[in-house]
Amino acid sequence: MSLPHAILTALLEKPSSGLELTRRFDKSIGYFWSATHQQIYRELGRLEQAGHIRALPSPVPVRGRRKEYEVLPAGRAELGDWVARSEDPKPMRSALLLRMRAAAMVGAPGLRAELERHLALHRGQLEEYRAIEDRDFPPERRRTEPDRLRHLVLRGGIDLERFWVEWLTGALAELDREE
Amino acid sequence: MSLPHAILTALLEKPSSGLELTRRFDKSIGYFWSATHQQIYRELGRLEQAGHIRALPSPVPVRGRRKEYEVLPAGRAELGDWVARSEDPKPMRSALLLRMRAAAMVGAPGLRAELERHLALHRGQLEEYRAIEDRDFPPERRRTEPDRLRHLVLRGGIDLERFWVEWLTGALAELDREE
DNA sequence: TGGTGCATGTAAGGAGTTACATGATTCG
DNA sequence: CGAATCATGTAACTCCTTACATGCACCA
Structure with a gap:
């Protein structure tokens, strides 16, 4: 809702x-x-x-x-x-992680490529969000409480994208060590 | 699907x-x-x-x-x-971030408490996942490719929980700076 | 024999997705 | 006047959520 x-x-x-x-x-x-x-x-x-x-x-x-x-x-x-109102975080559903787990059972020819594709998508999203931050939240617009809250929310989006970029980079490195 | x-x-x-x-x-x-x-x-x-x-x-x-x-x-x-198959990551939907953004418009009496509640939930989840890692992935079970893949997936869950713990901690500190 | 837990379901409704439909406006 | 674009919708379907229903096994 x-x-x-x-x-x-x-x-x-x-x-x-x-x-x-x-x-x-x-x-x-x-x-x-x-x-x-x-x-x-x-x-x-x-x-x-x-x-x-x-x-x-x-x-x-x-x-x-x-x-x-x-x-x-x-x-x-x-x-x-x-x-x-209070609301608990929704439990996670990541088709990518599921694919990786399934790949452990039935093999994964194109898995590396799929991880790289996601990495590129997250990198792109991260750049978009950073551009929004530069445009909408210059230093002088981070003072009032509402602006600080809105900026914090955008930081959430940015930080999450950065998380995935870093995680996928690490996962690809980990996959390489094996082959 | x-x-x-x-x-x-x-x-x-x-x-x-x-x-x-x-x-x-x-x-x-x-x-x-x-x-x-x-x-x-x-x-x-x-x-x-x-x-x-x-x-x-x-x-x-x-x-x-x-x-x-x-x-x-x-x-x-x-x-x-x-x-x-290839599948794009689903666009994000976070009721918590939405609440924060709405709070910027209509005020937020209990927002701090809600962030702390989420922080505690994510800390708990993180501990559970770490226990699973200790139990299911001891060092000797990180060698074969399928095990390494499965472990990587669990790391995804762990790292995401850690991300939220850190992000919420930072957000709470940011909120405090204002009051 | 009656409750408690185990195990498998049904029903109804809400939310999101995909494909398509229709009217208005603008511009060459 | 024809095509593209803007703008607002409809319909059908799948998926997920919540609440409830039913049958079996055990045991006090």
Whole structure:
């Protein structure tokens, strides 16, 4: 049940249309929560239904016509409740680690290449996030508490990508020692 | 579509009943793929249907009576195909990071406590995995290629937990600097 | 014989994914 | 006016989660 709260947060930061939200989820929001445009439009409908958000004044609501949403007080309250809730970390599911474990049983012709491919992907993601950090969090924007929190979250994304880059590098070295 | 392959891998390592599989997923397999017993029984049914596994000889199949499964050649082949496939890493979804970002918008009374709670959980998980490493991977079991692969996978789980322990520790220190 | 644990399931619903559909706008 | 692009959706499906149901074995 986190997607609606991700959307509420994004809309509080800046009222947006569905497509704008999709773009923001693709780039800057994606480092802590990902979503497709189908999910976003469905959830926008539900949030509007629930009275948590509303479409900004528009003459006639027509399919294909841009709709801008903003958060209503009820939506802000709901988000406040959710933030205060406790929630355990979801148990892990890594298809890559599973592949490695399966490879131990049935052999692994292309495993090395797959690890290298993932390494390249994580390196790319890391660069993207670092660029966002340079752009959105220059030193002077790390002072107020909200900015410090947002920067911390981005650091989470960056540090995780760095973790995978380092881990995959080590794993490849370990694989090489054997062959 | 990874759960069936997780089960095939587990059954290749050691033929098991549904409940035994559930226990193995809860403890040692959980560090790369998690699953509940409901998922497991459903998937065992599908795998049997597909001819990838079979229930070991039992007089009469009765509900409530234990069933042991083993992998058939077709299942091993299917797993081999899957291992050779490429798959991109799933984009991230962290409810904790999302909470922090939302807290930047609506305030965060209990956020520190929630971070500390997660820190304790990850510390606990880390200790469990380390115990598994001591028990299952003593130095002499790190020589053959399959063992080295399996150990590498466990290292992945351990290193990820260590990552979160360190990251959360740093985040808490960062939060303190402000107040 | 009745409870407790073991073992295997069913049912319902929520969340995410993939493929496709439709209207509006812009631009050559 | 035709094509590309912007923008908003629908539909179908798979997967996961949560709650509940049922049968067997043991043992006090």
